[in-house]
Amino acid sequence: MIEILNPGWLSMVVDGGRYGYGDIGIPPSSALDHFAYASLNYLLGNSKGTPAMEVMGNGFSITFGTDLRCAITGAKVNAHRDDKPIQGWTPFEINRGAILRVKNVVEGFRYYVGFSGAMVLERVINSFSTNLDCRFGGYGGRPLIKGDRIDIKTVKAMDKRFIPAGLIPTMSPPHGLRIIEGAEKDFFTPESVKRFFEKKDHVYKVSSKSNKTGIRLEGEPVDFRKGVDKSIISEGILPGTVQIPGDGLPIITLYERTIGGYARLGTVAKVDHDRLAHLKPGDSVLFEMITLEEAESLWNRKMERDSFLYENHQGG
Amino acid sequence: MNYSRYGEDGIRIIFGESIEAKVSESIRRYYFFLKASNLPGIIDIIPSFRSCLIHFDSRQTSSERLISYLKKSKEKVDKIEIPEPVTHEIPVQYGSEYGPDMEFVSSYSGLSQEEVIEIHTSKVYTVFAVGFMPGFPFMGTLDKRLYSPRLETPRVKVPKGSVGLAQLQTGIYPFESPGGWQIIGTTKVHLFNYRQEPYSLLKIGDRVKFLRE
Numbered sequence: 001m002i003e004i005l006n007p008g009w010l011s012m013v014v015d016g017g018r019y020g021y022g023d024i025g026i027p028p029s030s031a032l033d034h035f036a037y038a039s040l041n042y043l044l045g046n047s048k049g050t051p052a053m054e055v056m057g058n059g060f061s062i063t064f065g066t067d068l069r070c071a072i073t074g075a076k077v078n079a080h081r082d083d084k085p086i087q088g089w090t091p092f093e094i095n096r097g098a099i100l101r102v103k104n105v106v107e108g109f110r111y112y113v114g115f116s117g118a119m120v121l122e123r124v125i126n127s128f129s130t131n132l133d134c135r136f137g138g139y140g141g142r143p144l145i146k147g148d149r150i151d152i153k154t155v156k157a158m159d160k161r162f163i164p165a166g167l168i169p170t171m172s173p174p175h176g177l178r179i180i181e182g183a184e185k186d187f188f189t190p191e192s193v194k195r196f197f198e199k200k201d202h203v204y205k206v207s208s209k210s211n212k213t214g215i216r217l218e219g220e221p222v223d224f225r226k227g228v229d230k231s232i233i234s235e236g237i238l239p240g241t242v243q244i245p246g247d248g249l250p251i252i253t254l255y256e257r258t259i260g261g262y263a264r265l266g267t268v269a270k271v272d273h274d275r276l277a278h279l280k281p282g283d284s285v286l287f288e289m290i291t292l293e294e295a296e297s298l299w300n301r302k303m304e305r306d307s308f309l310y311e312n313h314q315g316g
Numbered sequence: 317m318n319y320s321r322y323g324e325d326g327i328r329i330i331f332g333e334s335i336e337a338k339v340s341e342s343i344r345r346y347y348f349f350l351k352a353s354n355l356p357g358i359i360d361i362i363p364s365f366r367s368c369l370i371h372f373d374s375r376q377t378s379s380e381r382l383i384s385y386l387k388k389s390k391e392k393v394d395k396i397e398i399p400e401p402v403t404h405e406i407p408v409q410y411g412s413e414y415g416p417d418m419e420f421v422s423s424y425s426g427l428s429q430e431e432v433i434e435i436h437t438s439k440v441y442t443v444f445a446v447g448f449m450p451g452f453p454f455m456g457t458l459d460k461r462l463y464s465p466r467l468e469t470p471r472v473k474v475p476k477g478s479v480g481l482a483q484l485q486t487g488i489y490p491f492e493s494p495g496g497w498q499i500i501g502t503t504k505v506h507l508f509n510y511r512q513e514p515y516s517l518l519k520i521g522d523r524v525k526f527l528r529e
Contacts, residue, residue: 022360022371023347024516025447124510134450134491136510180323233335234445234454236362236369238326258362259447259454267323296324296374303375310375 001065009057013138018127029129032277036074051128069116075108108171117154173283182264221248234261240268269295364445407529410501417498451490451508470496
């Protein structure tokens with residue numbers, strides 16, 4: 001059993017996502033940093049769909065009712081097991097009665113906390129992810145709060161695993177995002193599209209109005225061509241889509257919507273999707289246009305590199 | 317039909333340029349065909365007003381393989397048996413505290429509230445897409461006299477069950493959420509239940525008739 005002493009700014013249960021029901025509007029609500037989430041389960045010897053906690057902010061702390069192996073991946077954090085500092089992206093043992101505390105986040109935004117074994121939670125529509133908007137999945141459909149207790153079905157600890165240091169990404173701003181052009185790219189003036197992709201620092205800043213549904217950007221608005229209808233007939237959208245609403249300020253869609261009605265300037269290349277988890281208010285964002293073929297080959301290379309994470313690696 | 321790519325792992329199939337019953341019917345047929353085909357590597361199928369979006373797993377299949385299969389499937393699509401759309405009657409309490417924008421809709425359209433209700437309940441609507449949030453039906457087509465612009469500033473909270481208008485569409489909020497549609501009434505019918513299949517009351521192609529409660 002574990003108990004939440006402090007949930008940080010916002011923490012919730014996530015997994016690889018709730019897929020297969022896009023036709024009735026059910027969004028994935030998945031972990032935002034897939035590499036960090038998959039690495040966590042790999043490090044702990046869990047099977048790949050095992051739920052984890054996705055946490056934002058300083059102060060997160062939990063206490064343990066049993067001896068467990070534990071790990072933190074994602075954002076780089078300054079964390080302690082009682083008064084001993086612990087290493088991110090590395091499994092560590094924690095004893096009954098000990099307290100795990102994340103004092104502060106050093107680099108990045110979201111971090112993932114998991115245990116050797118599965119949190120005992122109800123699977124809702126094939127997933128453990130929390131749909132915060134509709135309040136289902138995860139821990140009773142809501143963020144974790146102080147006093148929440150979760151049982152852990154422990155698995156036999158196995159040999160310690162590690163993630164090669166070279167694979168752990170940097171997460172500090174400015175965030176470079178590679179973009180594939182979108183269906184409505186021609187809705188915008190060529191000058192403003194060109195400006196959007198100029199890799200000058202501080203072109204866009206992440207707005208404090210961003211949330212789990214979308215990252216809102218502040219900066220130079222993207223201009224619509226004269227006479228163009230600013231909204232489109234609503235249609236299916238995929239995570240990472242860069243939508244431009246009437247005010248011209250881009251929104252990067254995350255994992256909480258299946259249909260959108262704004263013009264789509266482009267889509268963040270999948271190779272950069274995990275980075276979206278670490279865009280925090282005030283960070284600068286730089287865009288670069290790449291071709292679909294380039295994006296595919298980058299993604300294939302990454303999938304090959306990370307394939308060890310996605311094989312079934314259950315311990316015991 | 318026109319096939320295009322959407323990022324690395326999406327295929328967008330466009331069936332028409334505008335909102336039309338015929339286009340919607342072709343999409344619905346195609347959606348059932350895709351579901352029945354059970355192609356390996358398909359993660360999600362998102363049908364909507366004028367397109368069908370396929371989200372696939374690039375580790376299991378490829379856009380080339382999928383598009384070449386789909387291009388050869390016209391005959392199969394035409395032949396497949398598809399279920400009849402279900403017609404649902406949905407009782408609504410209109411106006412006053414149930415419909416905070418009824419007054420606006422009435423004055424914008426120049427109709428009395430009675431006439432707005434009369435017109436809204438006189439037609440059988442088609443569900444063109446389900447999305448925005450789980451179980452939310454985008455329905456049309458609204459009588460032109462009820463055309464309503466979206467709110468300039470969306471509400472932070474629209475209550476569950478709110479029945480709204482936006483341009484020539486009508487919809488129902490399955491959950492409390494932020495929203496920009498003009499709310500003319502409220503229904504007690506539950507549109508989404510995550511505990512029981514089918515999770516969504518309404519599916520693409522279903523028909524909805526509003527009744528005055």
